[in-house]
Amino acid sequence: MTPLGKRPTAAAIARRVGAGEITARRPVEEALERASAERLNAFLSLRGERALEEAELVDRRVAAGERLPLAGVPVAVKDNIAVAGVVTTCGSRLLEPYVSPFDATAIARLRDAGAVVIGKTNLDEFAMGSSTENSAFGPTLNPHDPGRVAGGSSGGSAAAVAAGLVPVGLGSETGGSVRQPAAFCGAVGVKPTYGRVSRYGLVAFGSSLDQIGTVATTVEDAARILETIAGSDPRDATTLPGRPGRLADGLDEADPASRIGWPGEFFGEGLDPDIRAACERARDRLAAAGAEIVELSLPHAPYGIAVYYVVAIAEASSNLARYDGVRYGYRAAGADELHAMYERTRAAFGAELKRRIMLGTYVLSAGYYEAFYGKGTVVRARIRGDFETAWERVDAILTPTTPTPAFPVGEKAEDPLAMYLNDVYTVSANLAGIPAVTVPFGRVRPTSERPALPIGVQLMGPARAERRLFELARFLEREAAA
Amino acid sequence: MSIGADDVRHIARLARLDLSEDEVQRFRRELSAILEYVNRLEELEPGRAAEPEPPDQPLREDRVVGWPDPSWFLDQAPSRDGFFLVPRVVD
Numbered sequence: 119m120t121p122l123g124k125r126p127t128a129a130a131i132a133r134r135v136g137a138g139e140i141t142a143r144r145p146v147e148e149a150l151e152r153a154s155a156e157r158l159n160a161f162l163s164l165r166g167e168r169a170l171e172e173a174e175l176v177d178r179r180v181a182a183g184e185r186l187p188l189a190g191v192p193v194a195v196k197d198n199i200a201v202a203g204v205v206t207t208c209g210s211r212l213l214e215p216y217v218s219p220f221d222a223t224a225i226a227r228l229r230d231a232g233a234v235v236i237g238k239t240n241l242d243e244f245a246m247g248s249s250t251e252n253s254a255f256g257p258t259l260n261p262h263d264p265g266r267v268a269g270g271s272s273g274g275s276a277a278a279v280a281a282g283l284v285p286v287g288l289g290s291e292t293g294g295s296v297r298q299p300a301a302f303c304g305a306v307g308v309k310p311t312y313g314r315v316s317r318y319g320l321v322a323f324g325s326s327l328d329q330i331g332t333v334a335t336t337v338e339d340a341a342r343i344l345e346t347i348a349g350s351d352p353r354d355a356t357t358l359p360g361r362p363g364r365l366a367d368g369l370d371e372a373d374p375a376s377r378i379g380w381p382g383e384f385f386g387e388g389l390d391p392d393i394r395a396a397c398e399r400a401r402d403r404l405a406a407a408g409a410e411i412v413e414l415s416l417p418h419a420p421y422g423i424a425v426y427y428v429v430a431i432a433e434a435s436s437n438l439a440r441y442d443g444v445r446y447g448y449r450a451a452g453a454d455e456l457h458a459m460y461e462r463t464r465a466a467f468g469a470e471l472k473r474r475i476m477l478g479t480y481v482l483s484a485g486y487y488e489a490f491y492g493k494g495t496v497v498r499a500r501i502r503g504d505f506e507t508a509w510e511r512v513d514a515i516l517t518p519t520t521p522t523p524a525f526p527v528g529e530k531a532e533d534p535l536a537m538y539l540n541d542v543y544t545v546s547a548n549l550a551g552i553p554a555v556t557v558p559f560g561r562v563r564p565t566s567e568r569p570a571l572p573i574g575v576q577l578m579g580p581a582r583a584e585r586r587l588f589e590l591a592r593f594l595e596r597e598a599a600a
Numbered sequence: 601m602s603i604g605a606d607d608v609r610h611i612a613r614l615a616r617l618d619l620s621e622d623e624v625q626r627f628r629r630e631l632s633a634i635l636e637y638v639n640r641l642e643e644l645e646p647g648r649a650a651e652p653e654p655p656d657q658p659l660r661e662d663r664v665v666g667w668p669d670p671s672w673f674l675d676q677a678p679s680r681d682g683f684f685l686v687p688r689v690v691d
Contacts, residue, residue: 219672355660424638435615442616444686449678456689461618469626472617476608476627477634479615493641500644534630535637 125282128191128339129366132232135180135190142176142190146234149192152283153237158259158268160278162197162207164237172234179232186232188346193228194278194287196271197238198245199330200319201225208321209241209253211466213447222319223354224288224330224347231346236284239274243468245290245323246434247271248298248540251531252470259527261303263569266524269299269540272333276303279333280572286334286343292324293426294519294544296331297556301519301574304558306340306591308332309544311581312551313358315344316351322437324430325356327548337557337595341366341588358582365585370596372589375408379512383419384543390522392562396573397518400559403597404516404590412512416504421497422545423538428481428494429549435478438471473534502550509580514590518543519556519574547578554578557591559598603632 126134131145146169153161169192176190195201198208200218202225207213225235242252250258250273258273260266261281268277272289276299279287289296291309300307308331315330322328330347334340342365349361380401385394405411443449443463450462467475481490508515521542530537547554556574564570575594579587608627612619619627667673679685 216676219676352660418644421641421644424641427634427638428641439616443678444684445673446676447678454687456687457616459687460616464616465618467617469623472619472623473627473630473634475615475617476611477631479611480603480607480631480635483611483614490635490638493646496646497641497644535634538634 125285125335127336128188128285128334128342129336131191131285132187132189135176135232136186138180140190142173142180142232142234143170145190146170146173146192146236149236149284153278156278156281156283158261158264158277158281159256160239160258160268160274160281160283161194161237162209162240162255162274163205165204165235168203169234169236172229176232176234187342188228189232191233191286192236192284193233194237194239194275194284195225195235196241196275196287196289198241198290198321199225199288201235201238204238206238206321207255208244209255210243210468210471211254211448212441212463216447218319220319223316223351225319227347228343233346239272239278239287241274242271243471244321244438245271245292245295246470246474248294248537249530250274250299251527252468254468257527260524262571263524266526266571267302269302269524271295271299272331273299275333276300276305276307279303279335280305286332286339288343288347289331289333290320291329291331291548292327292430293548294541296333297519297544297554297574297576298540300333301556301558301572302524304572306334306337306558306595307556307574308340308344308584309547309554310344310348310584311358311553313356314348314362314553314584316354316357318351318353324433325437326433327430329548337555337588337592338366338369340555341369341584344584362582362584365588369589369592372592373408374404374590374593376513376586376590377410377412377511378404379412379414379508379515381414381416381419381515381517383416384517388521388539388542389518390562393518393521393523393573396560397516397575400575400594400597401516403594407593414508414511416501416508416546418497418500418504419546422501422549423542425494425497425501425549426541426545427477427538428490429498431474431478432482432491432494433478435475435482438475441467470534498549501546505546505550505552505580513579513586514583515578517576517578519576520544523562523568523571523573543576552578552581553584553587555587555591557594557598559594603628603635
């Protein structure tokens with residue numbers, strides 16, 4: 119396997135292509151070659167000739183004097199984000215024959231900036247899962263140990279980046295689906311502020327939570343991609359007004375001295391001791407650089423998973439109602455009546471999808487709505503309130519990204535609740551709508567049970583504070599390499 | 601929190617999901633376990649239901665915007681004839 123950092127970064131590729139040192143075709147061709155030989159099941163489809171044609175178009179634009187911040191940068195895109203003319207499967211049999219007639223806004227912005235989408239990556243069906251094992255097309259394997267999962271649901275993009283197939287990728291987050299696989303694979307993963315990136319062209323899962331995120335080998339690359347795709351969009355009424363400003367330039371010059379929150383609730387039972395130790399090292403490095411460490415409490419955070427599995431599944435069961443076999447995708451053959459057609463078509467959903475549709479329908483059904491969904495929204499507001507209180511005292515909060523490193527394929531496949539608990543440290547940011555970044559910070563000590571798997575530490579910040587998070591993440595990235 | 605097989609069948613009907621008998625039994629167990637976990641929210645003091653309010657959510661004008669070629673969408677339909685075709689709805 120290719121170790122992290124051996125391949126050129128997006129920044130390096132764009133610089134060389136922009137300066138005319140290499141053609142855009144070269145990095146795109148090389149990425150396509152690597153991706154067509156990969157054995158991790160990271161990619162579901164490759165764009166081949168079309169990607170090369172687009173690279174040549176980038177070369178013509180560069181030759182014409184256009185300054186393109188991502189000239190010739192090959193990108194992997196999670197297969198729940200629309201790329202015009204390409205099949206969008208969402209890792210599901212239900213959508214298998216669907217060809218997107220349009221580009222997602224994030225894709226159109228990447229194209230404008232000179233990036234080239236080389237292929238679509240594997241995911242848990244409709245982004246529902248934490249291991250990519252729920253994909254109808256088989257699991258994505260971890261580049262550090264092919265016996266282990268890549269994490270999920272954006273496992274394909276995280277594995278493709280960590281294995282050095284591409285420098286950057288797009289994923290999507292509802293409860294940690296970029297950060298958790300990035301941590302498992304040893305990559306940088308970003309969940310932006312809710313509304314930061316347009317969701318036009320992102321297949322909906324939990325609409326009050328969903329957000330497109332970035333995965334990269336470096337903090338600078340992750341920030342550059344976000345800077346490119348972020349900003350308001352008339353096609354998505356939930357986007358924040360304006361643009362985020364400069365997110366990637368000058369991260370090295372920033373002073374890490376700031377107030378860093380250390381929430382006790384994130385360091386309790388169930389946390390791998392090596393991951394705890396990595397967080398403590400990160401904390402101590404920040405303190406040594408002048409940061410003030412503030413112990414604090416986020417008292418409702420331990421209820422995050424319970425809230426998430428009410429709110430997210432309720433929204434999912436509503437959003438998934440559109441897969442009825444009428445307008446696109448798969449339709450079961452042989453039904454002679456409309457309702458039978460719906461029911462048999464939807465029987466093609468995988469087990470996890472059915473589980474969530476059933477749960478979501480249950481918590482929204484007459485007699486249970488108040489007890490479950492109503493209660494869930496109450497506690498969600500309190501989780502948000504806990505963070506608002508914290509921001510009066512700190513600029514960012516440091517926690518683990520995941521309770522454990524990547525686990526073996528199949529280990530949690532039969533225990534949905536154990537799988538859900540993977541997201542225990544990530545869901546709070548989604549429920550509160552705040553940005554969060556995971557950055558690789560050391561590895562677990564190898565034992566007979568497991569190799570030296572990567573560890574991710576997480577920084578969360580107030581809404582719109584992506585820039586500060588990237589500055590702090592860049593500091594930790596430097597310290598991890600030191 | 602325990603869910604019976606009839607509850608599972610009722611929810612499946614609402615959700616328009618055709619479940620096998622094996623699936624009914626499996627979901628009865630799994631949904632009960634997950635709802636049991638979710639029930640920990642009851643430990644907390646009750647409060648007023650609140651829809652989350654994401655920051656700065658401006659309303660946009662409701663405008664109709666045309667699409668260059670409707671066939672891009674219609675051609676995706678499993679069955680079509682200038683319209684979306686479905687099996688009969690009533691006898």
